[in-house]
Amino acid sequence: MYKLKTRKAAAKRYKAVGNKKISRRKAFRSHLLQKKSTNRKRQLSQVVIASPGDTKKIYLMLPYL
Incomplete structure (x- = not known):
């Protein structure tokens, strides 16, 4: 597999x-x-957790995460 x-x-x-x-x-x-x-x-500088819908798409873009 490639x-x-x-x-x-x-x-x-x-x-x-x-x-x-x-x-x-x-x-x-x-x-x-x-x-x-x-x-x-100050609130814009915080790190947040991505939403569940976006998380699925992000995992497709990052296969080795």
């Missing part, structure tokens, strides 16, 4: 955590931060 290719863009964005869960970072934290409140920026 080797499956990993989607490199997904490999840079997602990380496996315990029990078949995927961690990801939140969006909207790269620029235009002046108009966003401090509380909003």
